[in-house]
Amino acid sequence: MMIRRNGSQPSTLGPPDSFTGHVMRTPILMADAPSRLATGWVTFDPGARTRWHTHPVGQLLVITAGAGCVQKWGGPVEKVFAGDIVWFDSGEKHWHGAAPTTSMTHIAITEAENGSAVEWLEPVSDEQYVGAKAQAR
Numbered sequence: 624m625m626i627r628r629n630g631s632q633p634s635t636l637g638p639p640d641s642f643t644g645h646v647m648r649t650p651i652l653m654a655d656a657p658s659r660l661a662t663g664w665v666t667f668d669p670g671a672r673t674r675w676h677t678h679p680v681g682q683l684l685v686i687t688a689g690a691g692c693v694q695k696w697g698g699p700v701e702k703v704f705a706g707d708i709v710w711f712d713s714g715e716k717h718w719h720g721a722a723p724t725t726s727m728t729h730i731a732i733t734e735a736e737n738g739s740a741v742e743w744l745e746p747v748s749d750e751q752y753v754g755a756k757a758q759a760r
């Protein structure tokens with residue numbers, strides 16, 4: 624058993640090769656093998672979002688605060704709110720982030736495959752995000 628106390632793991636700024644805008648990440652747990660669990664809190668300032676990306680074995684999001692937007696490649700922008708959960712299938716290209724004028728925090732739960740839990744792709748352009756803005760009123 625292991626208990627890790629709140630405040631013992633520093634938050635870090637989300638890097639620009641993975642995120643657009645101001646994003647803070649706080650680790651929950653990167654479990655040791657044989658577990659492949661990779662989990663963390665992510666807080667997006669209004670307008671901030673991930674790049675497009677995929678996860679090798681899917682991803683579960685638990686929206687814990689605020690209002691956000693999620694989109695799979697080719698699909699509509701969907702509004703999400705605290706208490707909602709979102710599942711992305713293995714290899715499904717997508718992004719997630721805050722609503723244009725409201726911050727959003729989620730817990731991200733993934734499993735690594737060959738040591739990696741995510742493949743980062745191109746940024747979500749302002750034009751694509753403006754689409755989110757129009758749909759997420």
Ligand code: MN
Pocket residue numbers: 676678682711717718719
């Ligand atoms: Mn994701």
